[in-house]
Amino acid sequence: MMKEERYELRFGGAGGQGIILAAVIFAEAAGIHEGFYVCQTQSYGPEARGGRSRAEIVISSAEIDYPKVLGMDLFLAMNQTALDAYSADFKSTGILLADAALVSQVPTSRALLLPFTTIARQQLGDALAANMAALGAVGVVCGRVGLASLEKAVASRVPAKFRELNIRALHAGAEAARQQDLAALPPFIDSDEEKEV
């Protein structure tokens, strides 16, 4: 068995923002088109719209035992409520990616705030594409899943009439992320050695 390299992501937002769809597309890009082992899980309330929604993706070089996030490498928060509820479990190298338009307070300095909803509304004319803009940025920040793979996954999971819009959104989000300098983010204050297992 290959040495295990887990990369763990969590997406949080409101029901109706397309959080779970974004996670499914990411999982498909990683698992089908990039050849990773992948586990995508979700938790949600009984309400279809408006409640809190959370999805997780674990990608790994080896078969995945525990399917959920142990420590986040990347947390995508699409609103403040989800950020407040789900921001525990960061790894020391973890990065928060949040929608600058919908988040005002961040619990870590290792944060990138990008205006996904604004990008979607102003550049693409549909705020509902914010999830795909965010997904494009996730691809860049995580560095393991290429834009081409994400595009293929979008094509297989999104109805034809929305495909073009969603792919443009992916690119717009990726472009916004490329403007950021990840290396410039400050190190995590907490260190792994101090953490209990």
Place this chain on the structure above:
Amino acid sequence: MSEKTGQRLLLQGNEAMVEGALAAGCRFFAGYPITPASEIAELMSLRLPAVGGTFIQMEDEIAGMGAVIGASLAGVKSLTATSGPGFSLMQENLGFACAAEVPCVVVNVMRTGPSTGLSTSPAQGDVMQARWGTHGDHPVIVLAVSTVNDCFTVIVQAFNLAEKYRVPVIVLSDEIVAHTREAVVLPDPAAITVIDRMRPAVPPEWYIPYEDNSRGVPAMAEMGSGYRHHVTGLIHDVRGFPTERPEEVDAFIRRLFHKITNGFTEIQLTNPVMMEDAKIAVIAYGAVSRSALRAVRQARSQGIRAGLLQLITLYPFPRKAVEAVLAQCRRVLVPEMNMGQVIREVKRVNRTTEIVRHNRVDGQLITPAEIYAHLLAM
């Protein structure tokens, strides 16, 4: 099905269940919508008509189970899928399937109970109900799944066992396995072993529908095949007619049990991991066995000789495999997302090994850290 074979697919547990059932020859589904099992019905409604099968949404789970039995009596492999509240409603007709020996498969995607409970959260609270939910002495086979891949392979095994032993087989899934998506490659249909019920080899006038044989499983003739006979939930004699004669009643009930006992070696499926030199072990099933596997690996990396026995068959309880683990290990941990159901069965196997419990009932999956902490203490 064929166009999906060999490709890498991102599938949910519930979706893999459907693919597995179709590969096993399932051509009938009847059920009632319920979270977190509904995707199975939805996908079946799409897929079954294209392969000449039938999907029907019934008025409740009682009816769903009834229709499944009817279709199986007519010779078609049948499935229903539900969660706790619906599984409770199915118990009446599940008993009929046990008594009349009607092969069928019931998937119970467990969610937190009792009653309506937490409709979108996982649990493992239905283990005892799966075994003893319907009234009276009866045999039943209960299997548990832990990965998306399992959902495919285990439901194929479930259909095979149902057909071979003429018994309802219950597959316990849970909200985590059901909704987790993993990348899987579906096996080539030609590589899958599919077992069909034994049909009578004698002419109709010689056919004795419930006659005992070496396996204890009578040949089953379907309705409309010329082998007209009577099917009843009353205790019946070998011809299928109701009887109250003590010796016939006794022979009937004992045969129902014997046919399962005879098949223990192939029915009792377990998966031992790193057990060869283990001094402590975890016995787990369902999604929890994934957490256990990680904890055991972590313990190994720290030089602790830990192992895992994953139970795929919960009933008939794999006593032999558990006995070996208990004999080998000083202490054994049984983590469950209930207040302790399989641990009772483990304790019945032997009373000398120390059995440690770990229970979580808050609608959340037990984490590797919780299990690892126990392993350190053991």
Place this chain on the structure above:
Amino acid sequence: MTEKTGSLRHDYLRHDKKFPHVWCPGCGNGIVLGSLIRAIARLGLEKDELVLAAGIGCSGRMPVYVDFNTLHATHGRALTFATGIKLAKPALTVIIVMGDGDATAIGGNHFIHAARRNIDLTAIIINNQIYGMTGGQHSPTTPYGSFASTAVWGNIEHPFPIAELAVTAGASYVARGTVYHAAMLDDLLAAGIAKKGFSVIEVMSNCHTQYGRRNQMNDAVTMLRHFKEQAVSVDRAARMTEEEMAGRFTIGVLADVDKPNYTEEYQKIRERARQR
């Protein structure tokens, strides 16, 4: 007719099932069974292609005597089993015999939904207005004010009109007969079985043992005479006032409509799904 029934007995009843049957002397169930095999003989149906399913109660014991594919299901659920059989093997003719408690109390939900779905089944509901086998408890069709072992002070519930319920729920063919009008019953059953879609034949029948005994009708003959006096043909009832109909019920065909049935509709879905 007697002579003909004699040979039908030989043709359609099981030779290896011990008689006598479980029913009380004079029970209406035997008349229904006789009508059923005459109707089947008239339609020329093959025994191998016939399914007779039943639930629990006195009516539930009927299938065991006939030489078809037979099923004695759980209480109230016979229609659900029959639905599975019919959909799995549409070529089979599936007939279900139920009692009033079986079909409209514990199985009431299945009954209205089978009618709504209009699945190609024939449901015979033997309405004896009581739970006979379990000892005379009141059922959903026990008349208001009459007596039962669980209505010892007089029944304060109102009865379901089963046939009218079936019409409202959407059955293709609905008829009501009685065990007194046996020749008419042959016709109703034959028409119901031949009809595509969900057919319901309600048969008013006597349980002098459990119902009659508690309601001043101690024997079968008294009860049959009672049915003769109460029953009014559909045509005649149409010309009668509500007052004149009080305490009476209609017999004959209440509904006979042609509309898409589930079995055929589903076959169309299969063809569409295959082409995709």
